[in-house]
Amino acid sequence: MDLTVLDRCFELEIHADAFDLREASAWLEKTGIATKVPADQIFRLDMCLNEALANIIEHGGPAAKSSPVNLTFLPQTNEATLFVTDSGNAFNPLDATPKAVPDSLADAEPGGLGLGLIKTFTDAVSYKYDQGRNCLGFIVRWSSSPDDSRAS
Amino acid sequence: MPIDFEDSNDELRHIRLSGRLDIQGTGEIEAKFAALAASSKRRVIVDLSEVSFLASIGIRAIITNAKAQMQRGGRMVLFVGENASVAKTIDATGIYTLVPTFSALVDAERATTA
Numbered sequence: 001m002d003l004t005v006l007d008r009c010f011e012l013e014i015h016a017d018a019f020d021l022r023e024a025s026a027w028l029e030k031t032g033i034a035t036k037v038p039a040d041q042i043f044r045l046d047m048c049l050n051e052a053l054a055n056i057i058e059h060g061g062p063a064a065k066s067s068p069v070n071l072t073f074l075p076q077t078n079e080a081t082l083f084v085t086d087s088g089n090a091f092n093p094l095d096a097t098p099k100a101v102p103d104s105l106a107d108a109e110p111g112g113l114g115l116g117l118i119k120t121f122t123d124a125v126s127y128k129y130d131q132g133r134n135c136l137g138f139i140v141r142w143s144s145s146p147d148d149s150r151a152s
Numbered sequence: 153m154p155i156d157f158e159d160s161n162d163e164l165r166h167i168r169l170s171g172r173l174d175i176q177g178t179g180e181i182e183a184k185f186a187a188l189a190a191s192s193k194r195r196v197i198v199d200l201s202e203v204s205f206l207a208s209i210g211i212r213a214i215i216t217n218a219k220a221q222m223q224r225g226g227r228m229v230l231f232v233g234e235n236a237s238v239a240k241t242i243d244a245t246g247i248y249t250l251v252p253t254f255s256a257l258v259d260a261e262r263a264t265t266a
Contacts, residue, residue, distance in 0.1 A: 018174075018179060025174065050174050105222050121244070
């Protein structure tokens with residue numbers, strides 16, 4: 001057990017825009033590597049981060065853009081959690097159904113794929129709405145043996 | 153710009169994308185991607201083998217251009233090569249059922265004529 005990885009919390013405050021999203025991905029990668037989170041697990045969290053922030057940017061409304069988005073990264077042994085907290089419109093992804101793949105390209109309407117990606121790339125998702133803030137949590141888990149990792 | 157192309161013949165165009173296709177990256181290539189995909193070439197292979205990250209916004213751009221190509225009577229397919237992360241994302245969204253996706257270039261080229 002690596003005690004240096006336990007009970008550590010990393011935070012970043014960003015704005016809901018494309019530039020800061022790129023910065024947030026770089027921060028997540030750098031912090032994940034520094035805390036020995038496997039690369040494939042960082043990738044899974046990066047996907048969730050991108051889809052969550054894209055949703056905030058597109059659907060969060062004015063409050064989402066005028067208030068900071070707070071990221072909290074909690075790496076632990078064989079598990080890591082990323083919380084994304086924003087002041088946009090309340091949205092619980094746990095209540096939403098991922099968009100079904102249409103039967104043909106002719107029927108395809110762009111968009112609506114992010115929720116499915118989040119559900120595919122996480123082991124657990126949490127959500128709460130408190131004091132006007134959405135707090136979305138993404139958890140990824142892995143075995144000590146890289147061969148046993150779910151997403152590998 | 154992380155997008156370029158090569159015309160193999162009068163009908164087949166390869167469009168190569170690279171880097172991160174997140175909101176920022178997709179925004180940077182969106183207009184050129186649409187212009188290249190809308191050319192007179194009716195068979196298009198989009199090479200994603202050098203894409204380091206494919207978010208849903210990038211998939212949205214692919215679907216939009218594949219659909220437009222189909223409506224012009226053409227066909228677009230995807231080539232991912234050995235890119236496991238992009239292949240995983242495409243698999244998770246199921247878009248390979250809409251835009252045929254291949255790991256071998258020869259298969260992608262063959263599929264454009266199917």
